[in-house]
Amino acid sequence: MILHCDSNSFYASCEQIFRPDLREKPVAVLSNNDGIIIALTKEAKALGIKRGDPFFKVRHICESNNITVFSSNYTLYADISRRITSIYMEYAPDIEEYSIDESFLFFNRCNFSVQDWYEIGHDLKQRIYKEIGMPICVGATPTKTLAKLYNKKAKEHGGVFVYEPSKVDEFLAQTDCGTIWGIGPARARTLLSHGIKNALQLKDMPLFDAKKLLTIQGFATVQELNGISCIDKVIREKKDVITSSRQFSKKVYDMKTLECALVQYTELAVERLRSQKSECGAVSIYISTCNYYAENPDEQYSNGAIILS
Structure with missing residues (x-):
């Protein structure tokens, strides 16, 4: 059997972990440059915004409906994902981290009943919510394709949906x-x-x-x-290119702020490089203005440099 475990509104739920006052309230998370809605809770969806909406077009909806909006924090999201994965590894003999918010858990030699799989799914769901604060859904089937499909249906069945041949x-x-x-x-x-x-x-x-x-x-x-x-x-496989980038939610006018950001995100890139035991062949640094807030196209600026090691 294969369990497909998917976190609900992952980025938004990560923010709610540290803001419990926002539980069951509308929350949205923006992309790197605060330009696009990339995650939102079901309460936010019910108010008429959807993933992929440019923020400037729905800002009035967010403000008039008290939707709490966060800039993305990928360092936080990666840390929460690692914690969840560590629990998955306690349950399954083998796992596949499909993305930052979903994984396949493989139980190839476990011949349990349908009721057993429901109990395992609910236990896993409850433990992750209790220890980390993340709501998840679980689909349990013999194949990955069915597991993805059953996971979607799990939201209508208390968060867990198990394959039954009949x-x-x-x-x-x-x-x-x-x-x-x-x-x-x-x-x-x-x-x-x-x-x-x-x-x-x-x-x-x-x-x-x-x-x-x-x-x-x-x-x-x-x-x-x-x-x-x-x-x-x-x-x-090991990544040939490691990218660590972030754009600012507010306008930046001083070099010191840019230098601090450069140091921080260089450190993150180096951590990823070391974690996959690779060597660096070149370093590329780039900077650009944000397309969404530029009133005059002539004021747009971008530049970069590459250093071979």
């Missing part, structure tokens, strides 16, 4: 193809043009047709929907 077809019949991991809107339109409207029809699709319409990835998706695990654990 009920999977009914669930897939109610699931749009576009919501399946690896399909997306474009491939969903291709499937619709061939009369395939839901995930159950995709599951029953001949493998030859799946490969022809959706390439080898679609072939794998159909197998995964049938409970056959064929998407392996991803082993992260």
Whole structure:
């Protein structure tokens, strides 16, 4: 069995950990340059803003509805993610950190009952909330594709949703193809043009047709929907380029502030470099003004330098 664990509104929930007075209240988090909404709680979504909205366009909505807005703090988010992962590692013999806020937990040799998996999922969910303060959802299925799908449904089932062979077809019949991991809107339109409207029809699709319409990835998706695990654990390779950057939420006029920021983010980049045991071949430094707040395009500025080591 594979458990897919996904933190709810991760960036916003991280901010709420240190601001418990904001629990169950609308919260939004902005991108590096405070230009775009990149995370928000369900309470904020209910007020009409969505991820990807330019902040200047929805600022009035945030102010009139008392939505608390944070600049992004990736150092904090990475630290919370590491704490959560350490708990995952206590439960599963093998894990895959898929992203900063979601992981796959592999239990390949554990033959538990459906009720056992529900208990494990709820125990994991409760422990992470108690020890860290992060709400998560858990989907438990035989494959990664189904696990991602069941995780979405977990929000409607108390945060945990477990695969049951006798009920999977009914669930897939109610699931749009576009919501399946690896399909997306474009491939969903291709499937619709061939009369395939839901995930159950995709599951029953001949493998030859799946490969022809959706390439080898679609072939794998159909197998995964049938409970056959064929998407392996991803082993992260060393990064060839390490980036550490941040833009300011307020206008900066003095060199000292820029120098302090440069030192801080250089230290973060070096930490990542050492953690993957790599050597540095070149250092690139860049600076630019923010597009969102410039009144005169002629005032835009950007520059950079590269030093080979």
